[in-house]
Amino acid sequence: xxxxxxxxxEMEDKVLSPEKAEEAKLKARYPHLGQKPGGSDFLRKRLQxxxxxxxxxxxxxxxxxxxxxxxxxxxxxxxEVTGDHIPTPQDLPQRKPSLVASKLAG
Amino acid sequence: MLSxxxxxxxxxxxxxxxxxxxxxxFQRFPSLGAGGGNDIxxxxxxxxxxxxxxxxxxxxISTVEFNHSGELLATGDKGGRVVIFQQEQxxxxxxxxxxxxxxxxxxxxxxxxxxxxxxxxxxxxxxxxRWLPQKNAAQFLLSTNDKTIKLWKISERDKRPxxxxxxxxxxxxxxxxxxxxxxVPVFRPMDLMVEASPRRIFANAHTYHINSISINSDxxxxxxxxxxxxxxxxxxxxxxxxxxxxxxxxxxxxxTEVITAAEFHPNSCSTFVYSSSKGTIRLCDMRASALCDRxxxxxxxxxxxxxxxxxxxxxxxxxxVKFSHSGRYMMTRDYLSVKIWDLNMENRPVETYQxxxxxxxxxxxxxxxxxxxxxxxxxWNGSDSIVMTGSYNNFFRxxxxxxKRDITLEASRENNKPRTVLKPRKVCASGxxxxxxxxxDSLDFNKKILHTAWHPKENIxxxxxxxxxxxxxxxxx
Numbered sequence: 001x002x003x004x005x006x007x008x009x010e011m012e013d014k015v016l017s018p019e020k021a022e023e024a025k026l027k028a029r030y031p032h033l034g035q036k037p038g039g040s041d042f043l044r045k046r047l048q049x050x051x052x053x054x055x056x057x058x059x060x061x062x063x064x065x066x067x068x069x070x071x072x073x074x075x076x077x078x079x080e081v082t083g084d085h086i087p088t089p090q091d092l093p094q095r096k097p098s099l100v101a102s103k104l105a106g
Numbered sequence: 107m108l109s110x111x112x113x114x115x116x117x118x119x120x121x122x123x124x125x126x127x128x129x130x131x132f133q134r135f136p137s138l139g140a141g142g143g144n145d146i147x148x149x150x151x152x153x154x155x156x157x158x159x160x161x162x163x164x165x166x167i168s169t170v171e172f173n174h175s176g177e178l179l180a181t182g183d184k185g186g187r188v189v190i191f192q193q194e195q196x197x198x199x200x201x202x203x204x205x206x207x208x209x210x211x212x213x214x215x216x217x218x219x220x221x222x223x224x225x226x227x228x229x230x231x232x233x234x235x236r237w238l239p240q241k242n243a244a245q246f247l248l249s250t251n252d253k254t255i256k257l258w259k260i261s262e263r264d265k266r267p268x269x270x271x272x273x274x275x276x277x278x279x280x281x282x283x284x285x286x287x288x289x290v291p292v293f294r295p296m297d298l299m300v301e302a303s304p305r306r307i308f309a310n311a312h313t314y315h316i317n318s319i320s321i322n323s324d325x326x327x328x329x330x331x332x333x334x335x336x337x338x339x340x341x342x343x344x345x346x347x348x349x350x351x352x353x354x355x356x357x358x359x360x361x362t363e364v365i366t367a368a369e370f371h372p373n374s375c376s377t378f379v380y381s382s383s384k385g386t387i388r389l390c391d392m393r394a395s396a397l398c399d400r401x402x403x404x405x406x407x408x409x410x411x412x413x414x415x416x417x418x419x420x421x422x423x424x425x426x427v428k429f430s431h432s433g434r435y436m437m438t439r440d441y442l443s444v445k446i447w448d449l450n451m452e453n454r455p456v457e458t459y460q461x462x463x464x465x466x467x468x469x470x471x472x473x474x475x476x477x478x479x480x481x482x483x484x485x486w487n488g489s490d491s492i493v494m495t496g497s498y499n500n501f502f503r504x505x506x507x508x509x510k511r512d513i514t515l516e517a518s519r520e521n522n523k524p525r526t527v528l529k530p531r532k533v534c535a536s537g538x539x540x541x542x543x544x545x546x547d548s549l550d551f552n553k554k555i556l557h558t559a560w561h562p563k564e565n566i567x568x569x570x571x572x573x574x575x576x577x578x579x580x581x582x583x
Contacts, residue, residue: 018467023415025470033416043361043383047314047333050226050252059220059227084278103156103165104181104189104575105212 146492146565147527147581148515152206154191155574157519167570169557173237173245176561179207179568180247181575182232186216188249188302190260204566204579211260213302216251228253234319236328238341246305248328252315255330257306257341265293311337311347318368324375331368331380338392350398351380351390366424366481373433381438385422387447405447407454417469417478425481430490431562437493439484442466444495444505459505459512462497464535464546477551487560496555499544500571501531517555517569517576527581 016024027033053059156165164185171180179191189212194205219228230251238246244261269291273279314332321328329350330337336351351368355361363384371377376392388401409418421441429436435456438445442463445455461482465472472478477498484495496502497514505512514531521528534543557570565580 017413017415019413019415019417019469022467022469023417026416026473029470029474043364044358046364047361049315050229053220053225053227055225056220056222059225063218100164100185102183102185102187102189102212103573104154104167104183105209106156 145509145511148565148567148578149525149527149581150522150576151204151524151566151579152577153519153522153574154189154207154577161573165573167557167573167575168231168233169235170559170568170570170575171235171237172559172561172568173247174239174562176563176566178210178237178245179559179577180235180237181570182215182235182249184229184231186214186218186230186232186251188213188215188232188235188247188258204564204582207577211300211302213258215249215256215258216254219253221253233316236319236321238321239325241325248319248321250316250319250330253309253312255308255316255319255339256304257308258302259305260300260302263299263301264295264297266296267291268294306341306344308339308344308347311339317366320369320378322370322375323373327375329368329370329378331365333364336365336368336378336380336398348396350392350396352397352399367427369427369429369436371433372429372431379427379429379436381424381427383423384419385424385440387424387427387436387438389449403449403452405452405455407445417473420473420478421469426483428484428486430486431488432490435490437484437486439482439495441478441480441482444484444493446493446507457507459493459503461495461503462533464533467535468546472551475551477554480554480556482554482556483558485558485560487565488563492560494558494560494567496558496569498551498554499549500553500555501533502555502558502569515578517571517574519574525581528578 053062155167162185164183164187166184167181168184169180169182172178173180177193179193181189181191183189190210191207192210193207196205215232216230218230220226221228228251232249232251234248234250236248238248240246244259247258247260249256249258268275269289271280271285271288271291272282308330312330312332312335314334316330316332318331319328320331326342327338327340330339330347331351334352334354335349337347338350339347351365353363353365363382363386366381366383368378368380371379377389378392379387379389381387385406387405389403389405390398391402392398394400394402409422424438424440426439427436434449436447436449438447438455439461442465443461444459446457446459448456469478482496484493486493491508492504492506494502494504500517501514502517503512503514514533515528516531529542532540532543533549534540534545536546539545553571555569555571559568561567567578569576569578
């Protein structure tokens with residue numbers, strides 16, 4: 001029956017628009033595809049984008065695994081203030097530098 | 107049918123058949139380049155980013171934006187980082203090229219987070235960057251990921267205080283008993299340091315994923331839009347925002363469309379538009395009511411129901427909406443075309459340009475490999491006479507609204523000799539492929555240009571491939 005569908009469409013409309021021809025191809029490959037084309041199933045999938053984890057522990061484990069793979073390339077901060085005195089806010093570096101800088105800035 | 111409106115491609119083929127065989131590209135495409143003096147000749151200027159083919163996900167560029175003067179160019183990436191380039195001051199002796207863009211500042215804007223309630227990861231990918239107009243020495247921009255918007259201050263420091271009495275130059279405290287005289291600390295010049303600091307964090311206002319931010323022409327407020335809601339913020343206030351559009355149905359089973367983009371009008375501070383996944387654009391006026399669920403204008407092109415297919419709605423989904431600088435027109439980008447709308451006419455666009463119509467006969471495969479859901483952006487040039495958008499195979503397209511000419515160019519390292527004019531590209535839809543044409547089946551659908559930006563005043567464009575940023579300029583002299 002998968003083969004009948006495109007043939008039936010062709011018989012009705014001798015000159016099939018490219019879009020309709022593509023639709024026939026898709027329906028032939030996935031006969032159960034969406035009763036509602038572009039409908040709520042598809043929209044809801046879009047709203048739910050993002051990787052789901054079991055819980056925050058699962059998430060943190062996954063992140064830890066990723067960090068081990070990535071080798072940090074930042075050089076140690078040369079202006080680190082340690083030891084001699086209690087640092088003041090002015091002594092501390094303004095922001096934590098990125099572990100891995102963007103290659104656009106390279 | 108939409109393609110009826112654009113007659114140009116057919117005329118090109120007619121001209122080609124009459125031309126004698128020539129070598130140079132501008133003789134093969136006589137309507138491009140060699141024509142009037144107004145045609146821009148684009149040349150490669152710079153490329154930023156790594157050369158290697160192995161692209162780390164974090165390096166994928168997700169947004170590109172010039173600031174209001176065009177002096178600064180910001181990029182955001184999937185790793186949550188922002189890189190800002192600054193144009194060099196023009197060298198008066200070098201009249202044949204404009205200043206180059208060099209790195210000015212780079213910082214980590216957003217970090218990945220975890221939504222505990224939904225057990226979902228919140229990506230650090232920068233979805234949009236928008237610059238504030240400059241009010242003082244510092245520069246400000248808004249950057250957003252899926253959930254949080256941040257206001258960043260980028261400031262220069264070129265002086266530092268020296269000559270403290272109680273501290274050494276390296277910060278260590280001096281033994282007070284060794285201090286015998288007093289001096290007045292003074293500011294001394296230092297190497298320029300550019301610092302980025304987050305001044306405001308606008309969080310916890312979006313249940314769904316933020317797709318747009320837009321600064322109001324009042325320079326005090328801005329909007330942020332997610333799939334179902336649009337919020338209005340004041341730049342100074344982070345603990346409160348007003349919901350101005352809410353299209354969430356009471357029953358989620360009844361959901362039929364989502365918000366895909368939103369923008370404030372460039373001049374009218376009470377007007378904004380938002381586009382939908384069904385190909386409509388709604389213009390709203392905040393003076394009409396507090397909640398702008400009812401639009402003031404609805405822009406929609408009627409569709410021939412007999413042409414409707416499974417793909418119709420998907421390819422009509424608008425991926426970007428941009429007002430012209432004049433504020434009279436707006437441009438929308440859907441999967442296959444760019445449309446220009448006159449704000450005074452709701453029932454159809456005034457101009458339609460086909461970006462890559464040859465893909466219509468490939469929709470089945472493009473659905474299977476998810477490319478049909480790619481979100482291309484579009485942009486205007488400074489005078490609103492030309493519009494630009496990206497395509498596949500690292501091609502990008504420009505449409506001149508006055509001459510009705512269009513051109514396809516490629517962002518590739520093979521063309522990177524400065525001041526050499528870029529050769530136009532041509533895709534062969536079917537039949538015999540001419541020399542220098544590329545067939546649809548040879549296009550690389552992994553090489554997509556989703557983000558492009560045009561300098562507000564000059565003919566300088568920034569084009570982002572997956573992980574590289576290209577800068578092109580028009581040929582001077």
